[in-house]
Amino acid sequence: MASPPDTSKASKLERYNSYLRRRVSSAKLVAASSYILFRATLIAALLLIFLFLLHSPPLLLSGSHYYSSPHSNHRSLLSSSSASYGGAAWEQDVRRSATPSRADGLSVLVTGAAGFVGTHCSVALKRRGDGVVGVDNFNAYYDPALKRSRQALVARRGVLVLDADINDGALLAKLFDVVPFSHVLHLAAQAGVRYATRNPQSYVASNVAGLVSLFETAAKHADPQPSIVWASSSSVYGLNTEAPFSELHRTDRPASLYAATKKAGEAIAHTYNHIYGLSITGLRFFTVYGPWGRPDMAYFSFTKSILSGKPITLFRMTDGTAVQRDFTFIDDVVKGCLGALDTAKKSTGVAGGGKKRGPAQLRIYNLGNTSPVPVAKMVSILEELLRKKAKKNVVTLPQNGDVPFTHANVSLAERDFGYRPTTDLATGLKKFVKWYVEYYGAETTKRINRKRKIAGDEVEEEEEEEEEEGATASA
Numbered sequence: 170m171a172s173p174p175d176t177s178k179a180s181k182l183e184r185y186n187s188y189l190r191r192r193v194s195s196a197k198l199v200a201a202s203s204y205i206l207f208r209a210t211l212i213a214a215l216l217l218i219f220l221f222l223l224h225s226p227p228l229l230l231s232g233s234h235y236y237s238s239p240h241s242n243h244r245s246l247l248s249s250s251s252a253s254y255g256g257a258a259w260e261q262d263v264r265r266s267a268t269p270s271r272a273d274g275l276s277v278l279v280t281g282a283a284g285f286v287g288t289h290c291s292v293a294l295k296r297r298g299d300g301v302v303g304v305d306n307f308n309a310y311y312d313p314a315l316k317r318s319r320q321a322l323v324a325r326r327g328v329l330v331l332d333a334d335i336n337d338g339a340l341l342a343k344l345f346d347v348v349p350f351s352h353v354l355h356l357a358a359q360a361g362v363r364y365a366t367r368n369p370q371s372y373v374a375s376n377v378a379g380l381v382s383l384f385e386t387a388a389k390h391a392d393p394q395p396s397i398v399w400a401s402s403s404s405v406y407g408l409n410t411e412a413p414f415s416e417l418h419r420t421d422r423p424a425s426l427y428a429a430t431k432k433a434g435e436a437i438a439h440t441y442n443h444i445y446g447l448s449i450t451g452l453r454f455f456t457v458y459g460p461w462g463r464p465d466m467a468y469f470s471f472t473k474s475i476l477s478g479k480p481i482t483l484f485r486m487t488d489g490t491a492v493q494r495d496f497t498f499i500d501d502v503v504k505g506c507l508g509a510l511d512t513a514k515k516s517t518g519v520a521g522g523g524k525k526r527g528p529a530q531l532r533i534y535n536l537g538n539t540s541p542v543p544v545a546k547m548v549s550i551l552e553e554l555l556r557k558k559a560k561k562n563v564v565t566l567p568q569n570g571d572v573p574f575t576h577a578n579v580s581l582a583e584r585d586f587g588y589r590p591t592t593d594l595a596t597g598l599k600k601f602v603k604w605y606v607e608y609y610g611a612e613t614t615k616r617i618n619r620k621r622k623i624a625g626d627e628v629e630e631e632e633e634e635e636e637e638e639g640a641t642a643s644a
């Protein structure tokens with residue numbers, strides 16, 4: 170006899186099957202809703218990316234970018250919301266800035282164009298009708314806000330300064346593709362003698378690797394090859410005791426890594442001239458000072474300290490003698506740079522790194538003031554101009570890379586391009602102090618106005634514009 174069906178087993182099976190069906194359909198539901206969720210997230214993300222690209226500054230290759238400025242009247246030279254590195258609008262801006270306004274004008278790529286000497290040279294070149302495009306990496310070695318102010322200053326004169334590093338070979342190549350620059354004024358560098366003990370690699374990166382990057386592009390990519398004028402330094406004379414320093418003197422005893430990298434630059438220049446036929450002129454600057462100067466330099470930082478009542482440290486030699494510098498005023502140095510550019514011969518190499526067609530020009534010049542002044546004298550001039558005594562802390566010159574004195578013989582530069590410095594230290598410092606007081610006074614007022622604005626006070630727009638122009642009047 171067949172046994173009756175096990176009803177409890179059958180209903181268990183039925184319950185289990187319906188449980189499985191429920192699991193499957195809820196899994197289907199979860200899968201379906203996850204899919205919908207995924208699609209929605211994707212769409213939202215794409216929408217966000219689209220909105221971001223629409224409203225943010227252009228994203229650029231290799232980290233170079235335009236600078237956005239609040240000054241709408243100079244906007245095309247400071248920013249471009251539509252242009253990006255390599256875009257049509259970008260190329261148009263670069264070409265416009267590089268085009269000379271006079272017949273036979275030069276077309277100059279200025280590196281370090283938001284630096285002290287770079288700013289003055291860019292303005293002077295543009296003023297006489299040359300085309301100028303600047304690059305600067307706006308690093309934080311000293312206050313980048315000052316570099317931005319200089320950038321705004323040259324923009325008002327029609328010069329575009331791009332945020333770019335000279336180690337960015339792709340950007341340099343792109344610039345030479347867009348503009349057949351006749352000249353390069355290479356002033357980008359890691360400056361400062363004593364800082365080299367604290368950050369040695371930055372000197373190698375800018376003054377050696379950066380220089381090679383520029384020479385490589387100029388030699389192998391640029392067509393035609395440009396003529397190059399670049400900044401070396403009086404520090405290459407190092408422990409030379411013969412005075413005044415002549416270009417024929419020994420320069421194989423640098424006292425600082427800064428000096429050593431500049432000396433290395435001179436040797437590297439020789440190589441690129443020899444192999445690729447690049448026309449290269451090195452200028453040995455002697456402690457350049459003036460309006461829009463570098464805050465890391467002694468005359469600048471002393472001014473700040475004297476005004477704020479802080480003590481300054483004055484170095485003297487172990488035998489008690491004064492440390493001296495051949496302080497050279499910026500306007501004289503600018504004339505020297507322009508003279509070097511004007512007398513630079515064409516490079517002789519074939520673009521693409523081919524053989525040179527013949528020997529190319531290779532020059533080196535001192536650009537100094539020819540009259541060394543003890544640093545203590547510089548301080549007493551500042552005290553008079555600022556009508557305030559410095560709190561002096563006199564110490565023996567530490568082993569920091571400093572040299573006891575500098576003194577330029579400039580007869581070569583005088584012979585070849587009429588270089589004749591005309592500004593003595595008292596006259597030059599007077600111009601510097603005038604600028605300093607105006608610039609930092611205006612900066613302070615601007616800050617106060619900004620605070621007042623935030624607090625809801627009415628502040629006239631012209632008030633701010635006037636201050637800005639006043640701050641730039643001396644350049």
Ligand SMILES: O=C(O)[C@H]1O[C@H](OP(=O)(O)OP(=O)(O)OC[C@H]2O[C@@H](n3ccc(=O)[nH]c3=O)[C@H](O)[C@@H]2O)[C@H](O)[C@@H](O)[C@@H]1O
Pocket residue numbers: 360361362401402403404405454455456457465466467468481482483484492493494544571575
């Ligand atoms: O001629 C040059 O080649 C160099 O000139 C300057 O270097 P330096 O002459 O040392 O200029 P400062 O840093 O302004 O120093 C000027 C003088 O003040 C002295 N000093 C500096 C700082 C300080 O706290 N106390 C002080 O007595 C230095 O020993 C030096 O004799 C620049 O900083 C370098 O970038 C440039 O290449």
